Amino acid sequence: xxxxxxxxxxxxxxxxxxxxxxxxxxxxxxxxxxxxxxxxxxxxxxxxxxxxxxxxxxxxxxxxxxxxxxxxxxxxxxxxxxxxxxxxxxxxxxxxxxxxxxxxxxxxxxxxxxxxxxxxxxxxxxxxxxxxxxxxxxxxxxxxxxxxxxxxxxxxxxxxxxxxxxxxxxxxxxxxxxxxxxxxxxxxxxxxxxxxxxxxxxxxxxxxxxxxxxxxxxxxxxxxxxxxxxxxxxxxxxxxxxxxxxxxxxxxxxxxxxxxxxxxxxxxxxxxxxxxxxxxxxxxxxxxxxxxxxxxxxxxxxxxx
Amino acid sequence: xxxxxxxxxxxxxxxxxxxxxxxxxxxxxxxxxxxxxxxxxxxxxxxxxxxxxxxxxxxxxxxxxxxxxxxxxxxxxxxxxxxxxxxxxxxxxxxxxxxxxxxxxxxxxxxxxxxxxxxxxxxxxxxxxxxxxxxxxxxxxxxxxxxxxxxxxxxxxxxxxxxxxxxxxxxxxxxxxxxxxxxxxxxxxxxxxxxxxxxxxxxxxxxxxxxxxxxxx
Numbered sequence: 001x002x003x004x005x006x007x008x009x010x011x012x013x014x015x016x017x018x019x020x021x022x023x024x025x026x027x028x029x030x031x032x033x034x035x036x037x038x039x040x041x042x043x044x045x046x047x048x049x050x051x052x053x054x055x056x057x058x059x060x061x062x063x064x065x066x067x068x069x070x071x072x073x074x075x076x077x078x079x080x081x082x083x084x085x086x087x088x089x090x091x092x093x094x095x096x097x098x099x100x101x102x103x104x105x106x107x108x109x110x111x112x113x114x115x116x117x118x119x120x121x122x123x124x125x126x127x128x129x130x131x132x133x134x135x136x137x138x139x140x141x142x143x144x145x146x147x148x149x150x151x152x153x154x155x156x157x158x159x160x161x162x163x164x165x166x167x168x169x170x171x172x173x174x175x176x177x178x179x180x181x182x183x184x185x186x187x188x189x190x191x192x193x194x195x196x197x198x199x200x201x202x203x204x205x206x207x208x209x210x211x212x213x214x215x216x217x218x219x220x221x222x223x224x225x226x227x228x229x230x231x232x233x234x235x236x237x238x239x240x241x242x243x244x245x246x247x248x249x250x251x252x253x254x255x256x257x258x259x260x261x262x263x264x265x266x267x268x269x270x271x272x273x274x275x276x277x278x279x280x281x282x283x284x285x286x287x288x289x290x291x292x293x294x295x296x297x298x299x300x301x302x303x304x305x
Numbered sequence: 306x307x308x309x310x311x312x313x314x315x316x317x318x319x320x321x322x323x324x325x326x327x328x329x330x331x332x333x334x335x336x337x338x339x340x341x342x343x344x345x346x347x348x349x350x351x352x353x354x355x356x357x358x359x360x361x362x363x364x365x366x367x368x369x370x371x372x373x374x375x376x377x378x379x380x381x382x383x384x385x386x387x388x389x390x391x392x393x394x395x396x397x398x399x400x401x402x403x404x405x406x407x408x409x410x411x412x413x414x415x416x417x418x419x420x421x422x423x424x425x426x427x428x429x430x431x432x433x434x435x436x437x438x439x440x441x442x443x444x445x446x447x448x449x450x451x452x453x454x455x456x457x458x459x460x461x462x463x464x465x466x467x468x469x470x471x472x473x474x475x476x477x478x479x480x481x482x483x484x485x486x487x488x489x490x491x492x493x494x495x496x497x498x499x500x501x502x503x504x505x506x507x508x509x510x511x512x513x514x515x516x517x518x519x520x521x522x
Contacts, residue, residue: 010348025344025355113497116466121497210367212369212373213466220370237382240370244366247366
């Protein structure tokens with residue numbers, strides 16, 4: 001990879017040294033792997049009766065149920081977080097101080113509370129005042145509150161990073177604040193922030209696993225339950241490995257979407273920058289356009305690094 | 306207030322548990338994150354890919370699952386009893402290290418290309434380029450996002466509550482049963498207040514450091 005600017009293309013001595021360090025790295029990784037496998041063998045984790053549990057269809061059905069419970073909490077929480085994120089972001093961008101300041105406080109407080117504590121408050125705390133809810137709703141509401149406030153900040157940052165000329169142009173053609181926000185600012189902000197938004201959704205998916213602690217019967221809960229089944233010689237490590245693989249696969253799939261979205265926006269930005277420079281030679285643009293263009297170009301440059 | 310003053314010993318112990326998790330996990334995360342971050346920008350292709358696999362793997366695993374592995378599976382593999390706070394601390398460190406590594410890597414990327422090129426042009430080696438030119442500049446732009454990583458770590462210490470470690474996250478369950486059955490809602494509201502104060506403290510520290518280290522570029 002010659003694209004790194006931190007070091008030169010290696011010469012013969014550097015190649016030899018890099019090879020030795022490479023071999024040391026591989027040896028270290030192999031040693032850790034070998035140690036884990038040795039401990040597995042030593043504690044009898046490879047024996048057939050530890051894995052027998054996976055030969056039953058009903059066991060797989062329960063794992064599937066757990067995965068569906070995880071996903072259903074995630075989907076509802078993701079949609080809710082997006083809605084709440086927009087509401088809070090618009091509130092915080094309001095011109096009226098009596099809306100902007102309280103909404104700002106709510107966002108900050110929701111972001112500062114650990115998600116798990118919020119879940120506990122809903123599940124263990126609220127019954128004191130007579131509000132009882134299923135663990136499912138405690139998980140969903142806590143995730144919506146936390147991720148919604150984070151997304152609100154992301155969307156707000158996206159709107160504020162846009163060149164001033166965008167909203168000025170909107171007002172100039174006679175749009176009201178709502179029109180400027182809805183038709184001009186938000187679409188651009190969402191496009192610019194798409195990778196961050198999807199990354200936050202991956203966090204939401206990961207955080208559904210917290211439901212395990214407040215006894216929501218999601219994937220991790222099923223893993224623990226199956227793993228402590230004495231009838232099958234408590235195969236905790238085995239079920240954790242299988243369940244862990246399912247978790248990582250789900251998150252990786254969503255992360256891959258984020259990666260693809262990021263690649264696509266990068267390509268589009270490059271294309272836009274390219275056309276802008278060819279179709280608008282300096283002489284033909286107005287000052288405002290030029291300023292907006294330069295501002296935009298500067299922003300993309302720092303992104304490209 | 307009675308909830309706190311009547312059980313002062315328990316709250317102190319819980320706060321101590323949270324701080325041990327935070328500082329222990331933070332230390333592991335910093336050391337491991339520095340190593341992995343260095344691996345990810347190093348000239349050795351294998352080290353780069355090992356670092357990438359580690360970061361992408363752990364970042365796509367829920368913290369609860371990482372802790373599950375450490376707290377439940379490691380004792381089975383070691384066949385030993387370990388102090389209950391040790392394994393969740395390591396899990397927090399291993400998980401947070403990936404974020405530290407990525408923060409360091411993106412911090413290195415904010416240093417203008419010309420800096421590293423100039424350093425190489427006067428004949429510095431990779432080690433010298435990093436320690437004399439790139440890292441001192443990167444550290445300034447790394448500090449604000451690094452503090453955000455530690456704020457997240459502080460909030461993540463509560464996850465240890467699911468693995469029988471006494472900390473601010475689990476103080477609720479200790480105050481749920483006789484002889485100390487307290488009002489659960491009040492207990493949790495106090496926990497929330499403590500966390501908001503701690504997070505605001507870290508955020509204030511972040512702002513102070515940001516202002517102190519800011520450079521005109």
